[in-house]
Structures are given as structure tokens and as C-alpha cells.
Amino acid sequence: MDAILEMRGISKNFSGVRALRDVNLTIQRGEIHAICGENGAGKSTLMKVLSGVYPHGSYDGQIIYEGSERRFSRISDSEHLGIIIIHQELALVPLLSIAENIFLGNEPSRLGVIDWGVAFARTRELLAKVGLREKPTALITDLGIGKQQLVEIAKALAKQVRLLILDEPTASLNETDSDALLRLLMAFREQGITCIIISHKLNEITKVADRITVLRDGATVETIDCHAGAISEARIIRAMVGREMTDRYPPRTRNIGAEMFAIRNWRVEHPLHAGREMIKGVDLHVRAGEVVGIAGLMGAGRTELAMSVFGGAYGRNIRGQALLHGREVDLSTIQKAIKAGLAYVTEDRKGLGLVLTEDIRNNVSLANLPGVSQRGVIDPPREAGVARRFVDLLRIRTPGIHQKTVNLSGGNQQKVVLSKWLFTGPEVLILDEPTRGIDVGAKYEIYAIINELAAQGKAIIMISSEMPELLGVADRIYVMNEGRFVGEMPAAEASQEKIMAAIMKQYGVAA
Amino acid sequence: MSGASKAAGFWQANLRDYGLLVSLLLIMGFFEIMTDGVLLDPVNVTNLILQNSYIVIMALGMLLVIVGGNIDLSVGSIVGFVGAVAASLMVYQKVPYPIVIGLSLILGGLIGAAQGWFVAYGKIPSFIVTLAGMLIFRGLTGNMLLGQFVGPFARGFQSISAGFIADFSDYGMLLAPDGEPQFRTASLLVGVIGALALIITALRRWRRDSAQDMETEPFALFIGKNIVFAAIILGFCYLLASNKGLPNVLIIMGALVLVYGFVTTRTVIGRRVYAMGGNRLAAELSGVRTKRLTFLTFVNMGVLAALAGLIVAARLNSATPSAGNSFELDVIAACFIGGVSASGGVGKVIGVVIGAFFMGVMNNGMSILGIGIFWQQVVKGVVLLAAVSVDVYQRNKG
Numbered sequence: 001m002d003a004i005l006e007m008r009g010i011s012k013n014f015s016g017v018r019a020l021r022d023v024n025l026t027i028q029r030g031e032i033h034a035i036c037g038e039n040g041a042g043k044s045t046l047m048k049v050l051s052g053v054y055p056h057g058s059y060d061g062q063i064i065y066e067g068s069e070r071r072f073s074r075i076s077d078s079e080h081l082g083i084i085i086i087h088q089e090l091a092l093v094p095l096l097s098i099a100e101n102i103f104l105g106n107e108p109s110r111l112g113v114i115d116w117g118v119a120f121a122r123t124r125e126l127l128a129k130v131g132l133r134e135k136p137t138a139l140i141t142d143l144g145i146g147k148q149q150l151v152e153i154a155k156a157l158a159k160q161v162r163l164l165i166l167d168e169p170t171a172s173l174n175e176t177d178s179d180a181l182l183r184l185l186m187a188f189r190e191q192g193i194t195c196i197i198i199s200h201k202l203n204e205i206t207k208v209a210d211r212i213t214v215l216r217d218g219a220t221v222e223t224i225d226c227h228a229g230a231i232s233e234a235r236i237i238r239a240m241v242g243r244e245m246t247d248r249y250p251p252r253t254r255n256i257g258a259e260m261f262a263i264r265n266w267r268v269e270h271p272l273h274a275g276r277e278m279i280k281g282v283d284l285h286v287r288a289g290e291v292v293g294i295a296g297l298m299g300a301g302r303t304e305l306a307m308s309v310f311g312g313a314y315g316r317n318i319r320g321q322a323l324l325h326g327r328e329v330d331l332s333t334i335q336k337a338i339k340a341g342l343a344y345v346t347e348d349r350k351g352l353g354l355v356l357t358e359d360i361r362n363n364v365s366l367a368n369l370p371g372v373s374q375r376g377v378i379d380p381p382r383e384a385g386v387a388r389r390f391v392d393l394l395r396i397r398t399p400g401i402h403q404k405t406v407n408l409s410g411g412n413q414q415k416v417v418l419s420k421w422l423f424t425g426p427e428v429l430i431l432d433e434p435t436r437g438i439d440v441g442a443k444y445e446i447y448a449i450i451n452e453l454a455a456q457g458k459a460i461i462m463i464s465s466e467m468p469e470l471l472g473v474a475d476r477i478y479v480m481n482e483g484r485f486v487g488e489m490p491a492a493e494a495s496q497e498k499i500m501a502a503i504m505k506q507y508g509v510a511a
Numbered sequence: 512m513s514g515a516s517k518a519a520g521f522w523q524a525n526l527r528d529y530g531l532l533v534s535l536l537l538i539m540g541f542f543e544i545m546t547d548g549v550l551l552d553p554v555n556v557t558n559l560i561l562q563n564s565y566i567v568i569m570a571l572g573m574l575l576v577i578v579g580g581n582i583d584l585s586v587g588s589i590v591g592f593v594g595a596v597a598a599s600l601m602v603y604q605k606v607p608y609p610i611v612i613g614l615s616l617i618l619g620g621l622i623g624a625a626q627g628w629f630v631a632y633g634k635i636p637s638f639i640v641t642l643a644g645m646l647i648f649r650g651l652t653g654n655m656l657l658g659q660f661v662g663p664f665a666r667g668f669q670s671i672s673a674g675f676i677a678d679f680s681d682y683g684m685l686l687a688p689d690g691e692p693q694f695r696t697a698s699l700l701v702g703v704i705g706a707l708a709l710i711i712t713a714l715r716r717w718r719r720d721s722a723q724d725m726e727t728e729p730f731a732l733f734i735g736k737n738i739v740f741a742a743i744i745l746g747f748c749y750l751l752a753s754n755k756g757l758p759n760v761l762i763i764m765g766a767l768v769l770v771y772g773f774v775t776t777r778t779v780i781g782r783r784v785y786a787m788g789g790n791r792l793a794a795e796l797s798g799v800r801t802k803r804l805t806f807l808t809f810v811n812m813g814v815l816a817a818l819a820g821l822i823v824a825a826r827l828n829s830a831t832p833s834a835g836n837s838f839e840l841d842v843i844a845a846c847f848i849g850g851v852s853a854s855g856g857v858g859k860v861i862g863v864v865i866g867a868f869f870m871g872v873m874n875n876g877m878s879i880l881g882i883g884i885f886w887q888q889v890v891k892g893v894v895l896l897a898a899v900s901v902d903v904y905q906r907n908k909g
Contacts (some may be wrong), residue, residue: 313796326593338798352796355789357856366786367797369779381719420797 004029004163004194010061012042012050019045020059021219027163029052032185032195034205037215038240038411038439043198046215047165051085052078065163082162086152086172088437092140099123102155126154129396130184144299146177153184164188165196170204174297174465182208200439202233214239237348237387241441242306246350249472252451256475257288259326259344261428266320268308278304278315280483286428286459291450293474293491294463295499300465301330301483303347306430310344311337338367343426345417347433347463349410353417356406359388360398363405363416368424393451411442420451428454430461435469447473467496479503513898530901531865532739533851536878538869542876549578549879550872553754561672561826563871564760565590565819569838570845572815572862575808577846578775579628580788580855581637583809585622585644586816590835591652593619593820598661598830601668615817623813624806631805645839653832661800662829671763672826675756676701695756702748702757705765706741713737760822767815772860784808789856844891845870848898853888869894 005027012020019044021046027033049059052072063070065081072078092101099119108118118145123136132150138225139266140148149169156164166185170178178201185195185208199205205212206226215220221239224231237248262285270276279301286292294302307314309322311334322331324340337344346352354363354435365372372383387401394415398408406417414434421429431450435443450473454460464470470477470491477494479487479502487502542550549555569586576583587785598688606614623646627638664668676699717733751757775781786794787801795801819838822831849866851858873894877887 185554310796334796335798335800346794346796351790352792355786355793355856357789357852362782362786366782366794366799369782378777378779378782380777428583 001030003027004066005050006062006064007046007050008062008064008108010059010063011052012049012059014044017217021217023061023215023218023220024230025213025220027194027196030189030192030194031210032189032197032208034204034209034212034238035196035198035215036200036205036212036236038409038441040239041215041439042218043215044167045218047085047167047196047198050078051075051083051165054172055252082160083165084156084159084161084163085165086149086156086167086169088168090145090148090152092151093147094141095139096382097137097139098127098134098143098151098154101151102126102138102158103206104155105245106159122158123154126157128473129157130154131180132450144171144177146180149173149177149181150184160274161193163194163196165198167198168200168437169197170199170201173410176203176297200437202236202440205236206231206233212236212239216240216242238441240439248444250448252454254289254475255455255457256290259285260288260324261286262321262323263309264321264323265311266305266313266322267318268304269317271314271316274316275371278483279308281479282320282483282485284461284478284485286461288427288457288459289454290476291460291462291474292456293470293477294461294480295465295467295470295477296480297465297503300480300503302480303432304483305480306432306461306463309337310334310342310430338424338426341422341425341427342430343421343428344430345366345414345421345432345434347425347436349413349417354413357404359395359402359404360391360408360416362403363391363400364419367420371423387419390415390423393446394419395445409438409442411438411445414438414442414446415449418446422453426458428459428461430463432463433465434462435464435466443469467499470499471495529736531848531862531869532736533784534867535869535872537829538876539872542872542879546876546879550876551750555875555879556750557754557758559868559871559875560747560751560758560761560764564672564758564764564865565822566838566841566845566871567764567864567867568767568810568815568822569819569842570849571767571860572808572812573842573846574771574775574810574849574851574858574860575781575784576637576812577843577851577853578855578858579784579805579808580789581805581808582641582843583626583637583812584641584839584843585626585648586812586819587835587838587840588620588645588648588652589622589813589816590820590823590838591830591832592622592648592655593817594824594830594834595661595832597821598664598824599655601664602661608665611668612821616814619813619815619817619820620810621813623810623816626813627806627809630809631802637809641741652834656830660829660831662827664825664828669744669825669828670759672760672822673682673828674759676759676762678756679857695752695754698752698756699748702745702752705748706744709741709744710737729844754893763818763822764871768860768864769790775860780787780804781808785856787855792795824870833867838841841870848895850902853899 003026005025007023007025010020010023013019023042023046025046035043035046037352048054050063055073056071063072065083070081093104096104097285102123103119108122109113109115120136127134127136130150130153132147132154134143134147140151143151147164169181173181182204185197188195197205197209209226211226212224212231214224216239224236224239264283266279266284267277268279268281282305284292304314308318311331311332312318313334322329331340331341331342350356350496355366361384365383369378372379372386384401390396391401396412396415396419398412405413408416434450435446438446448462450462462470462474471494474491476488476490477499477500478485481503486505487499489498524863537548573583573586593615596618600611600614601608626640626644629635630637675695676698678695713733748757774787783794783799783804786797787799787804791801805829820835823834827834845867846858846863847853847866848869849858849862849864851863870891871892877890
């Protein structure tokens, strides 16, 4: 067979820490090659070595691309040869148009003057190729995340891509958009574009990948050929974690008590457009020891609902009743919400959850500094003790409590955010996409923590776009769409089909 | 990990802190040699402290403003304005100076509050608000003084800047044989006490941290660093003691450095400022009242700028229309040389103090060497750019 890329014996150190150890990776021309591994296994580092983010000389080993050894010293070197990487965090300029973004840094021009005719014509061609029906002049900010992803891919095509690398392309997409993206990748395969896809979503990988390379602790574990026989997800998980994972959801004994928290006829308007209702009269209740899931598509208003409840962190003109233990409670500011015993674990760990410039200790204590201080003065041993307790309790993998949170893997970052909120001693926890972008092993641990909290009698509201996760963890599921609850069902009776049916019912479509 | 590699690792992790201190010592050595020993002459050291005290004092406030994610360009103009108001009150209205000092600090706080209100609650970028403040207060200063110098002031007021702490010889004790006061023993004693206190608190903290199994720096490095600090304190006090003793303003500055060191590292409010600068939204969602906190950093800055204004006026023994001109640049430069991150959330008091003295030694050394004011600006600009470049390079490398 004909290899387009071979990475041989790649090793990379970060100030004494081995991120990659003698990694070997061979990519065949025209295949879809998946790279799997737990967070911190070295997937992103490997791709950064490949694309020249880490220049030649900063790592050991060889990169052979299109038959000869390459020594990239910057990203543009690899891009010239058609190696294009699309990162998890999209790199589009929100206030520029699709066409401007696609040709950013690569504008068709004569004497420095952009030829907009050519740019628009080529943009239309590219958008047709990726199946995106938008005008080239549409602004990125007006597109949904799924469409933005397609613009990124169109941008890659504009650069004559030969090896397309996608880092977690479907992490923030809903199922429909994910499916469309995967179909697009398969269409590219027909056209001879080679593709590397990094993903935690094993069901998607088994659907599209020709071969799968598994990384663990910075080393290649194995490369699985998907055409040799059916590949089960369990098989990949075993290679990733190095052990058998028989059950993806930890067992739980349910002990559900009295109603703890409820909102009635909750209405919220858009923060910028007065009068535009984003949450249109939601009723929700959750009992002590109960895990309530909120399912829905992207943009259904779940995060907006959660944040508006949490001290009005989202929206304006918030109306409705909030009840804690049956008594009305004032949640008009974040301080009051925290004091009342609410905690909101955000879906956006880096943007809203952590102070990345600070270490674990300072992040854990942030929401409850009075808890480690006396008359406004912090007691360092007490604060360190709290941090250490949570590091042990939630098994945060870190060299110490003074590790900057920016250096932690996604799963461990999530545990730090959870620690911060657990330290406030909450009664009601709102978890927004608590396992987004984190690996199977860490997900299992997060589920175990959720179970433990429920067992302690806390009320838990869990928002998730991964339906299997909701079905596996929640006791009861609300289905949300377009700012309303459109369904409610016990998890035992729920299924992905039922949830989708509840969403579709609203559009008058039989699912 | 072995002890040596742990030390190396720690050294690397804290390279910036040590690097800054080492560069300050190097540049002092350089100018000491170039000026044939004038730099560390007792009289000059006294001057160095007097010239730098107000920069250090304002840099403490600026640290909090910048760490909180803002900037204050108006401090130089506030220095001038508060000086002018204070001088007018004392000279024309004959208001007693202790009352004027109180009123001036309140005035500074009000100016800070006004600017802070626009930044925090009006959501106007601090660069713009304080640029406006810089113009407004410089203009008001000019209007008020109409090109005149207003002074002189009462002895007591002057002594803020021109005074020195009392000594034994002032009371006829420990005189030299000829009865002339020679060596300011009390000043040296303050230095000795300061150095001892530094070492003792550092040792106690180290013991507590290592007993708590907290990450501590290797003992050799730790003890070395503190001995250097103690030696610097002692050396300076010795030099000052052989001139007129410790200036009052040094005591004010030293006390403020200690207070702000404590506020930034040990208090809830300090921690919240850092969290706010590091990630405003995350801090808000964690219950930090970011608007109020932003407002307070500006009030604090205003008060410190007013204090600096009083010190400058006392030192010149008059208020002048140009007092405080371009101080904001020295103050901001001191912060950035001292390792404060322009994007907020990062910076230490000790870094800022060293940064301020770094600028001060350069100013002073170049003046002694007779280098023209314009070349001095060129050199300071280059040094600022170089220092921040090294900082950014190191950060990105990690």
C-alpha cells in the first residue's frame, strides 16, 4: 500500500515531562484514520508535531510525507504541502464573512487589491462541495457551530488540502450535524483526500474509520484495521484504558427523597434583544437524591435556562417562581444563588469555569473564599488542605495542588471545576455538559461522582447532548426545544427515539 | 526527583523572579562602576529613594488595576492636581496641613471613584476613561496654578519628603567624640530589625509550608534568596545611616509595600482581583462582584496617586503645573518590567517594587553620567521592550 505519511519514533518532552514516547504512525493514502486515546494520551501533541506547531528540532523522530523526510519549522510549512489541521476551537473571525474567512491570508488578489469576484465565485464552489447553503457574504457570527465547522473545512479545501486533520470535529455538534459531517468525510475519501480524525465519540469512529490508532500515555498501543472484522467500541476502550471496561455507567442505588428545588413558569428574555423570549415558561422540579436530565438539541435553550436560574447569569427580565424546599427563594444575583445552595458547573470549562492563570488550589477555593479565611484573611494551610482533599477525593491527576489549571487535561480540569462547586456545599447542582470533550475513563469517574452526590441527597440537574449518557445516569429526563419543555419521562422508560420524537412532535413531524 | 534536579526545576519555574532581582543587582553594579561609586554614595542613595518612593507607591495601586484587567493613565495628572489643590488650601486658605493631607487623600479617592464608576458600571474601556482623566486633571492643574508655583509649605508638611526618622543623636545619645552626630544608629537599627524580621517570617513560612507538604522551593535557594534580600536591606540602611538616616517617605513606602504584599497574597479581596483579571466571567460565575471590585481598584489607585501627589509637592516644597508629568508611564513601565501581565491576572508586589527601582536606578545612573534626557528616554524604552519580550518569550516557551 501507499503511505502518504509516516511518523517514526516521535518523542517529545515538555520541561522534563514525556508527552510522546517513540510514537509510530502510518497513514495510507485515501483512508480515514482515527486516533483515539484518553485525554493526555498525546493525540493533540502528536498532531502539533506533525503540523509544525512544534518545530523540527524540538522533538525526536522523523516525519516522512509524500515520500521524503520533512522538517517543518512552522505551520505554514506543512500547509504548503497540503497538511491542514482543523482544531477543536474553531479559528474563524466572527465578524467577517464566509468568503473573507475562507481566503483569510490567502486572498485572490492583483497588486494587493482583492478580486472579490473570484473570491465569491470560488467560495460558492467550495460551499457547494461541503454542502453548506449560505451566501458567501454571510457573517460567521450568524452561523451555528455546525455550519462554522463546514466553513473551516471549506477553508481547508481552498488550500488544496491533501491530508485533512480534524481534532474533535463533532464535539460540539448535535447528532444531525455530526452525521452530515461524517458523510462529508466519506465523500472526501471517494475524492482521494486523506483524513485523520481525533475523536472521543467511538460510535462515530467505528462508523467511518478505515483504521484506528490508539495512543495511551504518549505511546502507540496498536493500530486496528477496521476492515479485518467488526470492531466493537469495547475493543477500542480496552486499548485506550488498558483494561476492560464492562460497564460505562457505574451502578447506583437510588434513594430519592422529597422535592428540593423547583421553578415555575420561568421566562427569560434575550440579554440584548428586549422582548425576545428565549425561555418560554418552563416548569421544572428535582427531588433530593434525584438526577434529572435535560435533553435537547444545540440551541434549545438549556444552558440559557440553567444560567438564568443561577443568579440571572443569562438574560434579562427574568420572571417566574423559584422554590427551594417548597419556599420561594430569591435567586436574583449569583451571590444569592450560591448562598441559597445552588451551584452551576458550566459547559465551557476554559471560558467560564476556570481561571487558567491560577493553580488548582486557587480555583478550588474561588467560589467559597470565606470558607478558608477569617475576617477576610486567607489561611494558607487550610486552603491547601481543602485543595488536597478534593484532589484526593475526586482523584485529580496532578503533580500537586500548585499545578496551573491550564496544564491539566480536560477531565482533570472538569474535576477542578466540580471541586470548586462542591466546596460551596451546594444542595442543588446544575451540571451543564459535564463530560464534554473528556475521555471514557474520566467520564466514568465523573458519573461515579454524580452518583455519590445523589447518594448524599443532593439534587442534580444534568444537561447533556449525549443521549446515552442521560439514559445511563439520569432518573428522569426533560426534553427541551426552542425554549420550552416538550417532554418529560422517567429514564427507565426513555430511549433516544422517544426523546427525538418529543422534539420532532413540536414541528409536527412524525419521527 | 533528586535534590539538584528539583532545585533546577524550581529555578526554571521561578526564573523570572530571580532573574529580575539579579538584573537589578547587575544594573546597580554596572552604574556603580560607571559612575565611580557615586551611585551608592550615601547622599545619592537617599536621593534615589526620595525620587522613587512615589513611583513605587503608585505602582502598588497600578499593580491591582492592571492585574484586574484595566489600566490607569491618569495617575500623573492626579499627582499634579492633588498637589495643586493641597498647595492652594495650605498657602491661600491657610488650612492646617494635617487636615489638607486628609482632604487630599479623600479627593484622590473621589477621583478614582469617578473614573472607576465609568469603567466598572459604565462599561467604558479604562484606557479611554483614564486618558480623558489624564487630560482633564492636567488641564485643571494648569487652570488652578496659572503657571505659578504655589508654596512654600509648613515644616511639618515638608517633612513627609524632606524629613528623616528621629535618631538617638537627636536626643544627645551615642554622639561621636566631638559631639557631632555622625552615624544614624537608629536608622541602622531599623534596618537590622527589618532584615531579621524578613528572615524570621520567611523561615516560619517555609517551615509551615514544608510541614504542610506544600510545594516549597529548595532550601538552599530559599535561604540564598532571603539572605540577598536581607543584605540589600541592611546595605541600604547602612548607607542611609551614614548620611541623614532613613527618610520618612521610605518608612511610608516600606509599610505600604508590606500591606499590599499581604493584601495581594493573603486576603480574599486580593485573591478575587487576581481571579477577576485571570478570567472575568469565571470569577463572576463564582460569585465575585467584579464591577464593585473593579471600582475599588480605581478608588485605591486614586488614593495612592493622591498620596504620591502630596509627597511630590512636599519634596519640591511647591505645587507646579508640570508636577507628575508622565509619571503614569514610569509607573506602568515599572509594573510591566516587574512581570505584571498586560492581559491581567498575573503580577507580584515584589516584582513591581524591583521594577520601579530598576527604572529608578537607570534614571539616576544615567543622570549622574550626564546622559541627555532624550537618550535616557530611548534607553528606558529599549529596556522596557526587552524586559517584556524576555518575559513573553519565557512564558510561551513553557
